[in-house]
Amino acid sequence: MEDDVPKHKYSLVIKDLGPALGRLSLYNVTFLPLLCKLFSAKTRTLLMNAVPWKAVHEVRDMVMYMHEFSVKIYEEKRRALEEGDEAVMRQLGQGKDILSILMKDNINAGAEDKLGEDEIIAQMSTFIFAAMDTTSNAMSRVLQLLTLHPDVQDKMRQEISQARWECQGESLSYDELVALPYLDAVCRETMRLYPPIAHIFRRAMEDSVVPLSKPVRGLDGLEITEVIVPKGTVVDISIINSNRNTDFWGPDAMEWKPERWLSSLPDSIANAKIPGVYSHLMTFNGGGRSCIGFKFSQLEMKVIISMLVEKFKFSPAPGKDICWQMSVISSPAVLGGDGHPRLPLLVESAK
Numbered sequence: 001m002e003d004d005v006p007k008h009k010y011s012l013v014i015k016d017l018g019p020a021l022g023r024l025s026l027y028n029v030t031f032l033p034l035l036c037k038l039f040s041a042k043t044r045t046l047l048m049n050a051v052p053w054k055a056v057h058e059v060r061d062m063v064m065y066m067h068e069f070s071v072k073i074y075e076e077k078r079r080a081l082e083e084g085d086e087a088v089m090r091q092l093g094q095g096k097d098i099l100s101i102l103m104k105d106n107i108n109a110g111a112e113d114k115l116g117e118d119e120i121i122a123q124m125s126t127f128i129f130a131a132m133d134t135t136s137n138a139m140s141r142v143l144q145l146l147t148l149h150p151d152v153q154d155k156m157r158q159e160i161s162q163a164r165w166e167c168q169g170e171s172l173s174y175d176e177l178v179a180l181p182y183l184d185a186v187c188r189e190t191m192r193l194y195p196p197i198a199h200i201f202r203r204a205m206e207d208s209v210v211p212l213s214k215p216v217r218g219l220d221g222l223e224i225t226e227v228i229v230p231k232g233t234v235v236d237i238s239i240i241n242s243n244r245n246t247d248f249w250g251p252d253a254m255e256w257k258p259e260r261w262l263s264s265l266p267d268s269i270a271n272a273k274i275p276g277v278y279s280h281l282m283t284f285n286g287g288g289r290s291c292i293g294f295k296f297s298q299l300e301m302k303v304i305i306s307m308l309v310e311k312f313k314f315s316p317a318p319g320k321d322i323c324w325q326m327s328v329i330s331s332p333a334v335l336g337g338d339g340h341p342r343l344p345l346l347v348e349s350a351k
């Protein structure tokens with residue numbers, strides 16, 4: 001949150017990956033899945049080197065950087081594990097971070113469950129990509145909303161301070177933290193109205209007929225109740241439109257109202273049977289490929305936000321308007337002199 005701290009290259013790469021993939025969208029939709037099916041990683045790299053398209057080279061370099069970064073983390077963690085407990089404790093996270101846990105569990109796994117080195121490194125890249133900017137940008141969004149709604153911020157601070165007082169100033173346990181209703185309502189409402197991933201894409205594996213939740217009228221005046229989706233069609237699943245659907249959430253669906261979570265939700269939501277894994281929302285998707293980190297991300301958000309809001313008051317930085325870049329993962333942007341997005345929050349002590 002500080003203007004003059006240089007950004008880590010990884011976070012810059014991750015922010016640019018979405019737009020870079022967007023520039024590749026034609027190849028992405030048509031050629032890339034085919035390339036992956038037909039050729040090994042090595043041949044794919046050779047082919048990417050050979051084609052004269054800048055957009056392809058940009059994505060290649062980004063993916064290579066992310067891969068090399070995962071290899072570096074893997075090597076450091078492997079060395080620490082080999083050297084023993086003391087070396088593990090000296091690392092950031094003291095061996096309790098997800099990547100160390102993954103590696104330790106893999107050492108103890110039976111032969112049929114053990115992952116190869118390449119796969120561990122690939123899983124690391126997936127975790128870093130899927131877990132990092134999604135949760136941190138969601139937290140930025142919460143903090144920004146708190147600057148715009150100081151009454152909500154005060155109420156939240158009061159709830160947190162009261163809980164701390166009740167446990168004699170000790171850190172709140174997991175159960176105590178997740179039981180704070182107002183903090184929970186703020187997180188849920190932010191995840192509803194501003195899902196960090198607004199759209200996901202799927203390719204139909206077979207010819208399908210998708211029923212519409214309510215009929216629409218075509219230009220010829222006829223009522224349409226279902227849509228034919230031929231095999232191979234790429235479908236854009238709009239998470240954000242499901243979360244903001246006034247038929248389910250009511251006429252105030254576009255308003256940020258944490259209070260809506262403090263009383264029982266309207267029947268229209270239960271009846272809508274949204275298939276998402278979290279809170280009648282599509283924010284973390286649903287089904288077999290839904291987010292495996294949604295509980296973890298909620299915990300991370302609550303731990304960090306509760307600590308910050310207890311200690312600091314957040315207010316908008318004068319003269320700086322935040323806009324949100326809606327790429328793969330939406331991120332806050334105020335362009336600084338160097339052309340990179342900044343998060344302009346003015347932080348002062350709450351005491």
Ligand code: HEM
Pocket residue numbers: 098126127130131132134135138195196197200201282283284285288289290291292293294296297
């Ligand atoms: C606010 C935070 C987060 C949001 C909004 C979010 C959202 C999502 C969504 C929408 C998907 C499905 C993507 C698709 O299928 O195209 C997904 C997948 C995934 N997420 Fe998250 N995620 C968050 C945090 C995390 C965290 C903290 C972790 C790990 C600790 C994580 C790990 C994953 C993984 C590994 C997948 C791929 C699952 C699979 O394909 O089987 N996510 N996430």
